[in-house]
Amino acid sequence: MAVDNELKIELGKQGVFVTTIEELYNWGRRSSVWPMQFGLACCAIEMIATTMARYDLARFGAEVFRPSPRQADLMIISGTVTKKMAPQVVRLYNQMAEPRYVIAMGACAISGGPFKQGYNVLKGIDRYIPVDVHIPGCPPRPEALMQAFMTLQKKIDEQSLTGADRPRHLDAEAQGEFPVPEPGEHDLEPASNPGVWPAPVVIR
Amino acid sequence: MVSNPYFSLAILFVAALGFGLAPLGLAWLWAWIYSPSKPNAVKNSIYECGLESKGDAWVQFRSAYYLYAIIFLIFDVEAVFLLPFAVAFTGLGMAACVSMLVFVLMLVEGLAWAWVKGILTWA
Ligand code: SF4
Numbered sequence: 265m266a267v268d269n270e271l272k273i274e275l276g277k278q279g280v281f282v283t284t285i286e287e288l289y290n291w292g293r294r295s296s297v298w299p300m301q302f303g304l305a306c307c308a309i310e311m312i313a314t315t316m317a318r319y320d321l322a323r324f325g326a327e328v329f330r331p332s333p334r335q336a337d338l339m340i341i342s343g344t345v346t347k348k349m350a351p352q353v354v355r356l357y358n359q360m361a362e363p364r365y366v367i368a369m370g371a372c373a374i375s376g377g378p379f380k381q382g383y384n385v386l387k388g389i390d391r392y393i394p395v396d397v398h399i400p401g402c403p404p405r406p407e408a409l410m411q412a413f414m415t416l417q418k419k420i421d422e423q424s425l426t427g428a429d430r431p432r433h434l435d436a437e438a439q440g441e442f443p444v445p446e447p448g449e450h451d452l453e454p455a456s457n458p459g460v461w462p463a464p465v466v467i468r
Numbered sequence: 469m470v471s472n473p474y475f476s477l478a479i480l481f482v483a484a485l486g487f488g489l490a491p492l493g494l495a496w497l498w499a500w501i502y503s504p505s506k507p508n509a510v511k512n513s514i515y516e517c518g519l520e521s522k523g524d525a526w527v528q529f530r531s532a533y534y535l536y537a538i539i540f541l542i543f544d545v546e547a548v549f550l551l552p553f554a555v556a557f558t559g560l561g562m563a564a565c566v567s568m569l570v571f572v573l574m575l576v577e578g579l580a581w582a583w584v585k586g587i588l589t590w591a
Contacts, residue, residue, distance in 0.1 A: 362504045
């Protein structure tokens with residue numbers, strides 16, 4: 265049984281620290297997120313700036329950008345996802361180890377942004393993979409990326425390890441594979457993954 | 469057996485082996501019990517920056533490329549020996565100059581051989 269919060273603070277004042285496995289587990293996960301070294305367009309410059317000395321993402325325990333999806337658990341979609349690049353993005357997401365998270369950075373990654381009308385731009389990466397945090401902006405400032413990162417940390421912190429809403433990696437039934445789209449005649453096929461993005465019904 | 473002078477070494481060896489293997493074993497055990505393993509075909513495929521890998525990594529190079537290696541060697545060795553020669557040039561005697569000339573001519577002969585064989589023309 266979990267100790268309630270006030271009692272915990274009271275005990276802490278007396279020098280007795282109590283915790284739960286869940287808290288420890290989530291603390292470990294949120295404090296060492298390994299982002300993937302992966303930039304798509306202009307937003308990537310801001311992402312790079314975030315990791316450098318001036319903004320210093322290292323303060324949040326996520327400074328080590330890994331060049332391989334095998335060693336990363338956070339994918340920052342930083343920029344325009346073209347339809348040519350989308351299969352690669354989804355494949356890389358698939359190749360990351362569980363648990364894995366996605367931050368969609370900037371207008372492009374969320375919706376296609378300024379290139380939404382473009383014939384070759386994907387109108388939001390959340391059509392294919394589940395996005396944890398969206399950051400608007402074109403480009404979002406490094407502070408915004410940090411805000412997104414802290415939001416993600418909070419999200420990880422609040423996950424419960426058991427129950428129906430437990431994260432995917434602890435759910436043996438949950439799917440771990442997200443279908444990689446193929447370039448079709450006019451568009452990517454499939455145009456979206458209904459499991460993560462129910463296509464909106466257009467009412468005319 | 470204990471009186472064997474190598475006995476302590478054997479003990480050390482076993483200890484060192486345990487020191488290396490125990491963390492590996494523990495890590496493996498930890499991963500086996502706790503890691504959320506969700507393998508699938510895409511995840512297990514070869515990592516190629518998101519692209520699908522094509523063909524085999526075990527490609528063979530044509531052995532005819534040894535000619536390029538030899539020509540590289542000619543120029544490489546030449547450069548290595550010519551530099552000290554050029555630096556000490558003013559203080560050298562006749563014998564040294566002649567032997568150097570013979571050496572350079574030998575390498576030039578190699579180059580001429582390559583030229584005659586038609587390697588220098590890129591097909
Ligand atoms: S959101 Fe703006 S800054 Fe970011 S990739 Fe798109 S166009 Fe570039």
